[in-house]
Structure formats: C-alpha cells, structure tokens
Amino acid sequence: MTTLDYIVEMNRRGYQLMEQYAAIILKKMLTCKPCGYVDLASPAAIGIGGIIYNYDGRVFGSDEGRMLAACGDTRFLMGDLRSDTYEELFTKSDLLDVIWRTMCEGVPGCCDCAFQPWCGAAPVFHYATQCDVVGHKPTSEFCRRNMAIMTYLVELMEANAEIQQLFERWAQV
Numbered sequence: 513m514t515t516l517d518y519i520v521e522m523n524r525r526g527y528q529l530m531e532q533y534a535a536i537i538l539k540k541m542l543t544c545k546p547c548g549y550v551d552l553a554s555p556a557a558i559g560i561g562g563i564i565y566n567y568d569g570r571v572f573g574s575d576e577g578r579m580l581a582a583c584g585d586t587r588f589l590m591g592d593l594r595s596d597t598y599e600e601l602f603t604k605s606d607l608l609d610v611i612w613r614t615m616c617e618g619v620p621g622c623c624d625c626a627f628q629p630w631c632g633a634a635p636v637f638h639y640a641t642q643c644d645v646v647g648h649k650p651t652s653e654f655c656r657r658n659m660a661i662m663t664y665l666v667e668l669m670e671a672n673a674e675i676q677q678l679f680e681r682w683a684q685v
C-alpha cells in the first residue's frame with residue numbers, strides 16, 4: 513500500500529486528510545485555477561514566481577538556488593541588494609535565458625509528453641543533478657517521479673468513482 517492509498521483509505525473511513533502534492537497536481541488536472549506551485553510551472557518560475565533575499569543582501573531566483581549557493585555554487589545568483597538596481601537584478605545574470613529555455617512546451621521530452629500541461633521545469637534541480645538547467649528527461653528523477661505520480665492519480669480516478677470525487681474535492685481546496 514502506498515502512502516496515498518493509506519490517506520485515501522483514511523478518508524474512506526471518515527477522517528478527512530489531504531495529500532498536499534497530489535492536491536496540487538489534481539488542481540492542475542481538474543480545474544482551470546493556477547496552483548501557484550513554482551516547481552510545476554512552465555516556464556520555470558525562477559525569478560518570476562518569486563525572488564529570494566538572502567540575509568547578506570544577495571538575491572536569488574529561487575530558494576533552491578540560494579541553497580546551492582550555500583554549498584558553494586552561485587549559478588542562480590541574480591545580484592546584490594547593496595550594489596545592484598532593480599533592473600540589474602533581473603538582467604545581469606542569465607535569468608531570462610533560463611526562463612526562456614525552460615518552457616516545457618518546447619523542451620525535448622516534455623514537448624511530446626501527455627503530462628506536460630500539468631508538469632513543470634525545475635531548472636535548479638536539473639542543474640544540480642545533471643549540470644543542465646533543462647535536463648535530460650529520460651534520466652531525470654524529477655520527470656520519473658512526476659510521471660509516476662500523475663499516472664497513478666489518473667489510474668485511481670479511473671478505477672474508482674469514490675476516489676474521483678475525493679480528488680475533485682482536493683482539487684478545489
């Protein structure tokens with residue numbers, strides 16, 4: 513039994529419990545509402561879904577980029593509050609190039625994938641694990657995980673009308 517199966521079973525017994533990542537994906541699958549989840553955005557939400565101000569004044573396009581810098585790699589550093597203007601923060605690094613390159617609709621692998629409208633880009637993850645902001649999707653853990661989760665969610669809904677109704681409720685939260 514998977515964790516999701518267990519949570520579904522809890523709901524069947526009357527205890528209302530929601531699996532958050534499944535609910536985020538279900539919102540994308542079953543509604544027209546934006547889910548607001550930066551790792552499932554196309555293009556990547558880095559720098560446009562939010563920016564991260566570090567305690568020392570450095571500015572990053574995402575929290576993962578900030579964490580990578582803490583490990584010594586400043587690949588996703590946008591600039592510094594103490595020396596850069598607002599315009600410079602968004603233009604001095606290759607942030608715009610990363611955003612342009614991570615539009616799933618045009619990315620090898622993703623452009624032909626049935627899950628693409630529900631998926632995202634995760635450039636920092638792919639850079640950290642595959643040294644490339646786009647990533648090689650057939651060997652990407654991000655891709656493998658999301659593909660498995662989305663497939664399983666669809667299978668559960670197709671197999672059981674009660675689960676479908678539960679998932680429709682999760683999608684509306």
Ligand code: SF4
Nearest residue numbers: 621622625628631655
């Ligand atoms: S499941 Fe994989 S190939 Fe499909 S859109 Fe997501 S990352 Fe791209």
